[in-house]
Amino acid sequence: MSEALIIDAVRTPRGLGKAGKGALAPLHPQRLAATVLAAIAERNNLNTADVDDVIWSTSSQKGKQGGDLGRMAALDAGFDVKASGMTLDRFCGGGITAVNLAAAQIMSGMEDLVIAGGTEMMSLTATMAADEAAAGFPPGLMGAHNASLDMQHPQSHQGVCGDAIASMEGVSRADLDAFALESQRRAAQAIAEGRFSKSIIPVKDGAGRVVLAHDEYPRPETTADGLAKLKPAFQALADMPYNETGATFRNQINRRYPDLQIEHVHHAGNSSGVVDGAAAVLLASRDYAEKHGLKARGRVVAMANVGDDPTLMLNAPVPAAKKVLEKAGLTKDDIDLWEINEAFAIVPEKFIRDLGIDRAKVNVNGGAIALGHPIGATGAMLIGTVLDELERTGGRYGLVTMCAAGGMAPAIIVERIDG
Numbered sequence: 026m027s028e029a030l031i032i033d034a035v036r037t038p039r040g041l042g043k044a045g046k047g048a049l050a051p052l053h054p055q056r057l058a059a060t061v062l063a064a065i066a067e068r069n070n071l072n073t074a075d076v077d078d079v080i081w082s083t084s085s086q087k088g089k090q091g092g093d094l095g096r097m098a099a100l101d102a103g104f105d106v107k108a109s110g111m112t113l114d115r116f117c118g119g120g121i122t123a124v125n126l127a128a129a130q131i132m133s134g135m136e137d138l139v140i141a142g143g144t145e146m147m148s149l150t151a152t153m154a155a156d157e158a159a160a161g162f163p164p165g166l167m168g169a170h171n172a173s174l175d176m177q178h179p180q181s182h183q184g185v186c187g188d189a190i191a192s193m194e195g196v197s198r199a200d201l202d203a204f205a206l207e208s209q210r211r212a213a214q215a216i217a218e219g220r221f222s223k224s225i226i227p228v229k230d231g232a233g234r235v236v237l238a239h240d241e242y243p244r245p246e247t248t249a250d251g252l253a254k255l256k257p258a259f260q261a262l263a264d265m266p267y268n269e270t271g272a273t274f275r276n277q278i279n280r281r282y283p284d285l286q287i288e289h290v291h292h293a294g295n296s297s298g299v300v301d302g303a304a305a306v307l308l309a310s311r312d313y314a315e316k317h318g319l320k321a322r323g324r325v326v327a328m329a330n331v332g333d334d335p336t337l338m339l340n341a342p343v344p345a346a347k348k349v350l351e352k353a354g355l356t357k358d359d360i361d362l363w364e365i366n367e368a369f370a371i372v373p374e375k376f377i378r379d380l381g382i383d384r385a386k387v388n389v390n391g392g393a394i395a396l397g398h399p400i401g402a403t404g405a406m407l408i409g410t411v412l413d414e415l416e417r418t419g420g421r422y423g424l425v426t427m428c429a430a431g432g433m434a435p436a437i438i439v440e441r442i443d444g
Contacts, residue, residue, distance in 0.1 A: 028311050029128035030321035031439060034409030035065050035226050036304035039397040040241045042147030048237040049228060049301040050148035054083070054090050057228065058098030058144040061305040064226040065140060066102065069307060069319060073103075077136040079110035080127050082119030082143030082401040085150040086112060094144055117368060118429030119143055120304065120404025121437055127308045128325040128437075137313040142305035143401035150400075151299065178335045179277040183430060184259035186338040187291045187369035189278050193337075194375055198290035201370035202252040205295035205394045208367060212391025213245035220390055220417060224409045242298045242397040257289035258296060281336045295370040300397030304405035323412050326422065326438040327353035333432045339372050341434030342426045343379045349424065349436040357382055360438070361420030364407040366427030367392035389414060403427065408439065415441040 037060055040049030049057060058081065066073055081095030096110030115122045120143040127141035174180075181189070191201065215221060216239070227238035263275040279285060309319055329349035333341035342365060350356060363386055365373040373392065377384050390410060393403065404427060411423035426436035 027132050027134050029131040029325040030309050030311055030314050030442070031323040031325065031412060032307040032309050032314065032319050032321055033065055033069055034304070034306045034405070034412055035061050035068070035224050036402070036406045036409055037061060037228050037302050038225055038237045038240045039300040039302040039399060040237050042151065042299035042301050042397070042399070044148045044152055047148050047301055048241055049146070052228070052230070052236070054144050054146045054149065055094060055098050055101050057146065057301065057303045058094055059101035060228050061142060061226055061303045062098055062102035062104065062140065065305045065307050066104065074105035074107045075138050076104060076108035076140060078127070078130065078139050079108060080123045080139060080141045081110065081112045082115070082123040082404065083112050084114050084116050084119055084145060084400040085153065086114060088153055089149055090144070090146065098144070114401070115433065115435065116430035117366065117398070117400050118404060118427055118433055118435045119401045120406065121408070121425060121427065121435040122404070124306050124308070124405055124408055125328040125435060125437055127306070128328060131308055131310050132325070137310045139308050140305055141308065142303065142405040144303040145399040145401040146301040147299045147399060148301050179280045180335050180338065180431070181274040181277040182259065182262060183338055184291055184296065184369065185263045185274045185278065185287070187296070187371050188259055188289045189282070189285060189287050190337055190339055190375065191290045191371045192285060192288045194371070196371055196374055201290055201295045201374060202249065204370045204374050205252060206247060206249055208388065208391045208394040209244060209247040211389060212243045212395035215390035216240065216243065220413065223413050240396055242300050243391070243395045247294065252294040255292040255294050258292045260289040263287065263289070278336060291369050291371070295394060297366070297368050297393035298397030300399050302397070302399035302402045302406065304402045304409060306405050306408055321442045322416065323439045323441050326440050329436045331434050333434070335432035338430060338432050339368065339428040340375070341432055342372060342376050342428055342436070345426045345434035345436040346376070346380065346424060349426070349438055353438050355422065355438065360422050360424045361386065361418070362389060362411050362414055362423040363387045364411045364423065364425040365392070366398065366403055366407060367394040368398060368428050370394060372428050404435070408437065412439060412441065
């Protein structure tokens with residue numbers, strides 16, 4: 026089997042995902058995706074006619090984010106028309122899946138040069154969701170409006186699921202707030218030390234003016250007292266009827282777990298930030314890399330996908346990590362760095378406790394609580410982040426995983442190549 030080498034990884038800064046407030050919000054998502062595609066091609070002096078495919082992740086594929094963003098962004102970036110493109114959706118996990126599929130194509134010997142990544146402009150998707158709600162459409166998440174699916178697998182809102190899991194596990198709000206505060210502290214240190222500078226690509230408008238060159242979301246001024254004063258974000262939502270039957274998100278969970286008393290412990294300060302962003306990862310076969318003078322920074326060791334309980338939704342990262350470790354023939358002690366997406370603080374907190382891993386190795390530069398979570402792009406961003414950090418620290422293996430709606434988690438292990 027061929028090796029899938031990671032040649033490079035880039036990302037935009039994460040911009041506030043609010044129309045009228047975020048620096049990236051006025052841009053078209055196609056332009057945001059084209060920014061990272063053009064940058065990765067230029068940085069590596071690619072002949073884009075050699076790019077076999079662009080595999081892109083976008084979770085909300087409608088409106089401006091519809092129409093196969095991968096292909097259209099490649100054309101917008103000035104790629105040769107021979108460079109094909111596709112767009113996929115695995116909810117939050119799509120960015121990892123895009124890279125995994127690219128690696129699989131190369132490892133199978135079917136392709137030699139593939140770019141994978143993703144884009145999500147939550148400043149757009151929030152507006153779309155509000156418009157749909159005003160029009161009377163039921164929630165698109167989790168198929169909760171589908172009676173047949175609902176009978177088999179009642180599914181809730183992800184924030185309510187986070188609260189439910191914390192309640193089941195006995196994890197306190199104080200513990201989750203402590204995790205969130207540490208995420209902000211680590212992100213602030215990483216930014217101050219320039220740890221993201223290798224990968225961040227400034228975003229420009231149509232006139233060539235830089236509109237954003239740094240992450241816009243972090244709040245380094247966050248304090249424990251400030252977090253403690255924030256109101257739970259999902260308590261009212263849990264009891265709000267979402268369809269004509271009067272069903273609520275709390276009902277959905279209690280149908281499967283009737284004795285569970287949900288304590289509402291998540292809020293804006295210990296949940297992932299709403300942001301805009303894009304990321305790209307360049308992968309190549311060893312043969313192509315050697316023939317064209319591309320220096321590999323890493324290689325893909327193993328990949329995995331796992332499904333778990335869709336009613337609780339957020340618990341698949343642990344089994345995904347176990348599965349990918351087994352595929353790689355490694356143990357948790359072999360992993361130098363872990364990137365576990367901070368969709369809600371309970372996700373990485375439960376992961377650390379369940380696997381018994383050193384929290385000093387998890388999300389060492391902060392995570393989505395401090396930096397934000399641009400749904401379809403985050404996985405590719407995390408792969409770039411772990412590769413940068415392996416190079417900075419001299420580590421060998423990094424494992425990246427994240428929860429995804431529907432109770433799923435993709436995972437990947439990458440190895441730094443010492444060059």
